[in-house]
Amino acid sequence: MNTSIAVIGGTGRVGRLVTRKLLDRGESVRVVGRSARRAEYHLPPRAQFFLGDVREPESLRSPLQGCSAVVYTVEPGTDTTGPDSPRSTLHGGVVNTLDALRRGEFGPAQFILVSQRHVTRRDHPMNAYGRMLDWRLAGENAVRASGLPYTVIRPGWLTDRTELADSGQVHLEQGDRRDGYVALQDVAEACVQALYCPSAQGLTFEMRGGAGSPPGDWEQLFAGLRADEPFAEQVVA
Ligand SMILES: NC(=O)c1ccc[n+]([C@@H]2O[C@H](COP(=O)([O-])OP(=O)(O)OC[C@H]3O[C@@H](n4cnc5c(N)ncnc54)[C@H](OP(=O)(O)O)[C@@H]3O)[C@@H](O)[C@H]2O)c1
Secondary structure (H helix, E strand, O other), X not given: OOOEEEEEOOOOXXXXXXXXXXXXXXXXXXXXXXXXXXXXXXXXXXXXXXXXXXXXXXXXHHHHOOEEEEEEOOOOOOOOOOOOOHHHHHHHHHHHHHHHHHOOOOOOOEEEEEOOOOOOOOOOXXXXXXXXXXXXXXXXHHHHOOOOOEEEEEEOEEEOHHHOOOOOEEEEEOOOOOOOEEEHHHHHHHHHHHHHOHHHOOEEEEEEEEOOOOOOOHHHHHHOOOOOOOOOOOOOO
């Protein structure tokens, strides 16, 4: 890609891996986060760091200016209300990011959203934390309705690959019915592959690790999934 790719949450566990993978591909990468110290500690010098907070729309203007794509891997707070609630980051932050991209001058930017499995299951215990699942689903729906090219990735429980005894293969699933762990490394790879594979556009899917060989052909993996209905909100399953 000739322009920059922004990784919002790029100092976090998944975001750092995405950033390194993109830099290895020769991309210009802008990492957006709230801590310059964290950036200094975690990021390679080739990554450009921008102070930004998804809850503050003005802070996103300059980092997203001219970006052709965004990977959004922000971890929410868990307060019921207020600035550290899932509402503020998982919905408000996504909407602020979409607004900033719409103001961009390089045409429609691609949006890769890291969400989570169980997002359509309101009665899941995770929803007790500031209605985290409801607000994640609202953020997903905003992306799906945005008109921008997008991919929504719903990982299961994140873990390091070395802690997954039988990991290697990656299962991409839809319907939000199952459970499972997935390696951070595989989620990061899915984010990167989604940027390059046309068949990933307009997809929402869950990810789970399993025994077997790592995927060789992501384009084919994505192509085996069902595209989202245009502009249709997903609802509680
Ligand atoms: N843990 C799991 O098992 C699990 C399962 C499924 C999905 N997920 C989701 O996967 C995503 C990535 O997870 P992770 O483990 O990589 O998260 P992480 O290591 O906690 O990183 C989160 C990133 O979000 C940034 N961030 C938080 N609030 C922000 C704000 N208001 N504005 C800008 N940046 C902000 C953080 O940077 P600063 O704090 O420096 O701003 C950090 O870079 C998250 O959405 C997570 O909820 C997690």
